[in-house]
Amino acid sequence: MSNSQICSGDCIQFSDSSTAHTSGTYTWAFSDGQTSNLKNPLMCFQNTDEVPLGIDVQYKVETHSGCVDSITYTNYIQVYPRPTAYFTYTPEDPSISNPYLVFQNQSTNAGSFTWNFGDNETSAVVSPSHVYPEIAKEYSVVLTAYDQSANCHATYQTTISIADEILFFIPNAFSPNSGSINNTFQPQFTSGVDIYSFRMQLFNRWGEIVFETQDPSIGWDGQYQNQFVAQAAYVWKIDFTETMS
Structure with missing residues (x-):
C-alpha cells in the first residue's frame, strides 16, 4: 500500500503485509468511519465537500497467541471531490x-x-x-x-x-408575359411538404378563382381563360400537409 490520490467514489485494494506467520484477527479502521475485519479489504471512499478529504488508515493485527501490533498512516489517502458535469x-x-x-x-x-x-x-x-x-x-x-x-x-x-422546418417563399408581385424569370407566381418550398396534398388557388377581387393547381411545380402565368388579367391585387390560398410530425 502506498500513498494514494483518488476521486470520490473510487475504491482501493488494501493488502496485509505484516510479518506474522500465524493466522489471527485483522482490524482496519479509517477516519471516515469505515472499518473492516478482512485481511485484504477493498474499500471505497466518498467526498461530498469541495476540498480534498484526507483519510487516516489504522491497521491492527492480533495473533492467536495474543500478540498485537498496529500501525497508523495519517492523511494516507487524499479523496478529491469528483466534478459534476452539466x-x-x-x-x-x-x-x-x-x-x-x-x-x-x-x-x-x-x-x-x-x-x-x-x-x-x-x-x-x-x-x-x-x-x-x-x-x-x-x-x-x-x-x-x-x-x-x-x-x-x-x-x-x-x-x-x-429540427426540419417548412420554409417557403411567396412572391408579393410578378411580371406576366415579361420574358423575365419573374413571369410566374409560384411558391418555393423546402422539404417537409406532402406534394400530394398541395393545392393553390388565386382569386380576383370579386372572389372568382382565376387559377388553381395541385402541382407545386406549376405557377400562375397571369392568364385567366387564355387572357392576361389586368394589373391588380389578387388573393392566394395555399393548402398542404406537412410531413415532419
Whole structure:
C-alpha cells in the first residue's frame, strides 16, 4: 500500500503485509468511519465537500497467541471531490434555419473541460457556441469536466435535434408575359411538404378563382381563360400537409 490520490467514489485494494506467520484477527479502521475485519479489504471512499478529504488508515493485527501490533498512516489517502458535469443550451429548439447554439456550462468542482459536439467538432472553451450544418439531424453532445489536481472527471451527455422546418417563399408581385424569370407566381418550398396534398388557388377581387393547381411545380402565368388579367391585387390560398410530425 502506498500513498494514494483518488476521486470520490473510487475504491482501493488494501493488502496485509505484516510479518506474522500465524493466522489471527485483522482490524482496519479509517477516519471516515469505515472499518473492516478482512485481511485484504477493498474499500471505497466518498467526498461530498469541495476540498480534498484526507483519510487516516489504522491497521491492527492480533495473533492467536495474543500478540498485537498496529500501525497508523495519517492523511494516507487524499479523496478529491469528483466534478459534476452539466450544461444547458439556447435556443432550446434549434432548427435548420437557426442551427447556432450557445452552451451554458453549469459544471461544478471542475477546472478544465472538453466538448464533443457530435459532428466531429470539439472545444475546450468553458461555455462555447457552435454552428451545426443546416440539415435536420440529431447530435450527441458530450461535456467532460476535469479536476486536474487528481485527474478526476465526470461526463454529461444529451442529444440535440436540429429540427426540419417548412420554409417557403411567396412572391408579393410578378411580371406576366415579361420574358423575365419573374413571369410566374409560384411558391418555393423546402422539404417537409406532402406534394400530394398541395393545392393553390388565386382569386380576383370579386372572389372568382382565376387559377388553381395541385402541382407545386406549376405557377400562375397571369392568364385567366387564355387572357392576361389586368394589373391588380389578387388573393392566394395555399393548402398542404406537412410531413415532419
